Amino acid sequence: MSNDVIEATPEAPVAPQAFTVTLNIRRYDPDSGEEAHWQAFDVDVFPTDRILDALHKIKWEQDGSLTFRRSCAHGVCGSDAMRINGRNRLACKTLLKDLDLAQPIYVEAIKGLPLEKDLVVDMEPFFASYREVQPFLQAHSVPPKDKERIQSVADRARFDDTTKCILCAACTSSCPVFWTDGQYFGPAAIVNAHRFIFDSRDDEAKVRLDILNDKEGVWRCRTTFNCTEACPRGIQITAAIAEVKQAIIRGHR
Amino acid sequence: MTETNVHHHQFDVVIVGAGGAGMRAAIEAAPKANTAVITKLYPTRSHTGAAQGGMAAALANVEEDNWEWHTFDTIKGGDYLVDQDAAEILAKEAIDAVIDLENMGLPFNRTPEGKIDQRRFGGHTRDHGKAPVRRACYAADRTGHMILQTLFQNCVRLGVNFFNEYYALDLIMSEVDGTQVPAGIVALELATGEIHVFHAKAITFATGGFGKIYKTTSNAHTLTGDGVGIVWRKKLPLEDIEFFQFHPTGLAGLGILLTEGARGEGAILRNASGERFMERYAPTIKDLAPRDIVARCMVQEVREGRGAGPYQDYVLLDCTHLGAEVLETKLPDITEFARTYLGIDPVVEPVPVMPTAHYAMGGIPTNNNAEVLSDNDTIVPGLYAAGECACVSVHGANRLGTNSLLDINVFGKRSGNNAAEYVKTAEFPPLPEHPEKFVVDMLQSFRDATGTESVAAIRKALQETMDANAQVFRTDETLAQVSKDIHGLRQRFANVSIHDKGKRFNTDLLEAVELGFLLDIAEVVVYAARNRKESRGGHMREDFPNRDDENYLKHTMAYLTGDPHSPDPADHIKLDWKPVVIQGYQPMERKY
Numbered sequence: 001m002s003n004d005v006i007e008a009t010p011e012a013p014v015a016p017q018a019f020t021v022t023l024n025i026r027r028y029d030p031d032s033g034e035e036a037h038w039q040a041f042d043v044d045v046f047p048t049d050r051i052l053d054a055l056h057k058i059k060w061e062q063d064g065s066l067t068f069r070r071s072c073a074h075g076v077c078g079s080d081a082m083r084i085n086g087r088n089r090l091a092c093k094t095l096l097k098d099l100d101l102a103q104p105i106y107v108e109a110i111k112g113l114p115l116e117k118d119l120v121v122d123m124e125p126f127f128a129s130y131r132e133v134q135p136f137l138q139a140h141s142v143p144p145k146d147k148e149r150i151q152s153v154a155d156r157a158r159f160d161d162t163t164k165c166i167l168c169a170a171c172t173s174s175c176p177v178f179w180t181d182g183q184y185f186g187p188a189a190i191v192n193a194h195r196f197i198f199d200s201r202d203d204e205a206k207v208r209l210d211i212l213n214d215k216e217g218v219w220r221c222r223t224t225f226n227c228t229e230a231c232p233r234g235i236q237i238t239a240a241i242a243e244v245k246q247a248i249i250r251g252h253r
Numbered sequence: 254m255t256e257t258n259v260h261h262h263q264f265d266v267v268i269v270g271a272g273g274a275g276m277r278a279a280i281e282a283a284p285k286a287n288t289a290v291i292t293k294l295y296p297t298r299s300h301t302g303a304a305q306g307g308m309a310a311a312l313a314n315v316e317e318d319n320w321e322w323h324t325f326d327t328i329k330g331g332d333y334l335v336d337q338d339a340a341e342i343l344a345k346e347a348i349d350a351v352i353d354l355e356n357m358g359l360p361f362n363r364t365p366e367g368k369i370d371q372r373r374f375g376g377h378t379r380d381h382g383k384a385p386v387r388r389a390c391y392a393a394d395r396t397g398h399m400i401l402q403t404l405f406q407n408c409v410r411l412g413v414n415f416f417n418e419y420y421a422l423d424l425i426m427s428e429v430d431g432t433q434v435p436a437g438i439v440a441l442e443l444a445t446g447e448i449h450v451f452h453a454k455a456i457t458f459a460t461g462g463f464g465k466i467y468k469t470t471s472n473a474h475t476l477t478g479d480g481v482g483i484v485w486r487k488k489l490p491l492e493d494i495e496f497f498q499f500h501p502t503g504l505a506g507l508g509i510l511l512t513e514g515a516r517g518e519g520a521i522l523r524n525a526s527g528e529r530f531m532e533r534y535a536p537t538i539k540d541l542a543p544r545d546i547v548a549r550c551m552v553q554e555v556r557e558g559r560g561a562g563p564y565q566d567y568v569l570l571d572c573t574h575l576g577a578e579v580l581e582t583k584l585p586d587i588t589e590f591a592r593t594y595l596g597i598d599p600v601v602e603p604v605p606v607m608p609t610a611h612y613a614m615g616g617i618p619t620n621n622n623a624e625v626l627s628d629n630d631t632i633v634p635g636l637y638a639a640g641e642c643a644c645v646s647v648h649g650a651n652r653l654g655t656n657s658l659l660d661i662n663v664f665g666k667r668s669g670n671n672a673a674e675y676v677k678t679a680e681f682p683p684l685p686e687h688p689e690k691f692v693v694d695m696l697q698s699f700r701d702a703t704g705t706e707s708v709a710a711i712r713k714a715l716q717e718t719m720d721a722n723a724q725v726f727r728t729d730e731t732l733a734q735v736s737k738d739i740h741g742l743r744q745r746f747a748n749v750s751i752h753d754k755g756k757r758f759n760t761d762l763l764e765a766v767e768l769g770f771l772l773d774i775a776e777v778v779v780y781a782a783r784n785r786k787e788s789r790g791g792h793m794r795e796d797f798p799n800r801d802d803e804n805y806l807k808h809t810m811a812y813l814t815g816d817p818h819s820p821d822p823a824d825h826i827k828l829d830w831k832p833v834v835i836q837g838y839q840p841m842e843r844k845y
Contacts, residue, residue: 137358
């Protein structure tokens with residue numbers, strides 16, 4: 001038996017290995033006359049690449065007509081919500097190593113909003129619901145001259161979670177109620193109403209609670225938690241909706 | 254002409270860009286004048302939303318402070334290339350700007366007394382450099398997000414007319430009484446591929462930066478300098494365009510921003526041996542030295558073999574002593590970025606960081622009223638610029654952290670107010686018969702092109718040569734190389750073709766147009782950088798390592814004078830100078 005000791009080699013840098021994955025992307029071009037269909041692309045990626053990187057590689061090296069929205073590429077602008085393996089996520093926050101790479105990857109547009117082209121949907125109905133909840137501060141008190149309004153740390157913390165929303169629509173377009181009833185305000189609008197309803201500086205909580213007490217308002221929520229699971233900002237959306245429901249029952253914030 | 258549909262609109266004020274500056278302008282202009290905001294994104298996608306750490310204002314909520322100290326820090330931070338009258342306006346109006354935002358609803362973090370809380374930031378000091386001061390008003394590490402959301406919310410309240418996903422491609426200038434004035438904007442509606450002409454009395458550019466001339470950048474994919482490029486092609490000047498800021502703490506290899514607010518809260522930069530190296534370079538304020546200095550020191554550490562990691566090619570941002578609570582409550586987003594993108598938990602492990610291309614100090618020259626200049630002194634009546642695309646100049650050779658969120662609010666507001674005032678008495682300038690012709694022809698030529706080159710390959714080559722040759726350290730040799738490379742890339746660009754020939758959401762076409770702007774801007778950045786044979790702020794020339802006030806205490810003014818495709822930039826770019834406004838702060842050696 002050899003007594004050779006294997007010398008401990010100094011930590012040699014190991015170059016990360018590229019590998020090939022298949023992305024199945026649901027394509028749609030209204031001008032082509034074709035129905036939406038799945039198209040497979042093989043693409044070389046690294047484990048730490050984002051789905052967005054893979055989409056860019058396809059667009060830049062294989063098919064320039066592949067169409068999707070993106071901007072900041074690190075999860076703060078909300079442009080690239082899409083359905084990845086059946087779950088709503090941001091393409092720029094989904095790393096390949098976190099997916100099951102034994103299976104093909106499926107990428108399609110978010111559901112429930114009109115499909116425009118490939119991974120792009122019409123966001124206007126989504127923003128229309130947002131606008132309807134009066135998502136802006138309505139404070140009737142006059143702030144002290146040239147000073148900020150005072151707000152305690154605890155009052156500020158009350159609505160902290162819902163200020164994180166980036167309006168990406170991952171939540172709303174993951175909601176089965178929204179899929180079947182496009183009139184439903186949807187989680188994102190309720191989140192943005194919550195952000196003002198529970199802001200101690202705001203005086204119009206009642207108006208927003210009335211708006212959301214509509215038949216297309218909070219009562220349509222079936223607490224399936226899809227929205228909370230989909231939120232790339234980790235907002236406890238279902239809990240926020242429940243708080244709005246309770247406030248409606250109470251009749252005030 | 255092709256069969257493209259052309260739609261016509263008329264607004265008193267047209268604002269191009271819906272980030273912080275554009276929406277702050279809209280909030281002033283929309284109630285007073287018929288206003289439209291054109292943006293190639295949705296407003297909430299704008300890159301203001303990626304700003305993290307804070308917005309400077311000497312509120313003195315948590316310790317003694319005043320706007321004069323802020324003015325001085327801004328001037329010294331900008332290595333004395335700041336116009337001192339502008340810096341004074343910035344620092345004075347900062348206080349109202351923050352209060353305005355709070356009153357509009359912005360949820361700032363609060364002190365135990367319920368006032369707006371403030372944190373430390375690089376280069377912001379007590380009493381002219383004695384120690385760091387808490388001047389940055391913040392909302393966790395998503396201050397920019399909160400500003401963008403608050404401004405958007407208030408635009409919704411006011412019913413501002415947004416044209417979302419309309420890509421402005423040309424500025425129409427007309428002659429009125431012998432003077433060139435802006436008359437309209439030609440834009441491509443991305444959803445349909447149709448062309449829109451916006452006839453206007455006043456136009457405000459608020460189009461942001463152009464970080465995508467670099468590979469490693471904190472900037473969004475969409476920051477391609479369109480507004481700056483449009484103005485440049487109209488033969489209006491660009492000021493101090495060679496000054497680009499590299500933010501010290503980008504996630505290594507990715508460039509994703511980690512806020513300076515981390516160091517404001519006490520995080521420390523360390524080299525491979527764990528040394529807090531900033532103590533050697535800036536003994537008074539250490540890790541809170543301005544960004545240009547910290548970025549250079551980091552690169553220096555790596556060059557001298559003290560970098561960390563398997564390739565010794567980065568340094569470490571150590572947040573581990575801050576504790577989980579501070580990270581989770583005051584720096585939650587950057588904590589998550591490190592976890593998501595590098596698989597590193599900042600609570601227990603230092604984070605690999607290196608400088609990342611972040612901010613253009615230079616841009617479209619304006620006076621303190623946000624009016625665009627056509628030379629050192631002459632304004633273009635009715636044309637305004639604000640935010641990163643503009644150069645007032647409040648940032649000089651190096652912007653202080655938190656002064657950009659401030660800039661967009663102060664000068665965005667000024668531009669909106671002044672544009673609304675201007676249109677009260679201005680008439681609509683005449684439009685040419687086919688104002689859309691240039692844009693229609695340009696887009697058609699891209700659609701018809703049958704070349705063999707790809708937009709993505711040319712863009713990648715541009716970004717790589719800019720990273721290699723025009724980053725934190727520059728020499729004449731490296732700049733000459735990138736200049737030569739750009740000329741070659743321009744020739745390749747003439748032989749480009751795109752795949753997508755369709756009309757709807759043609760982002761392939763969009764990227765081709767954007768690349769044209771990137772090439773134009775990179776060329777003038779490099780040409781101006783070669784011409785400035787000194788080191789100042791973000792512009793570090795290793796062949797001229799000292800600041801040279803005798804010869805270069807002046808702004809660069811670059812003009813496009815000929816065919817941009819001629820091989821030698823000297824054939825089509827003219828460089829001139831503009832004096833710096835000095836009002837009492839004489840240039841001193843910059844030590845921290």
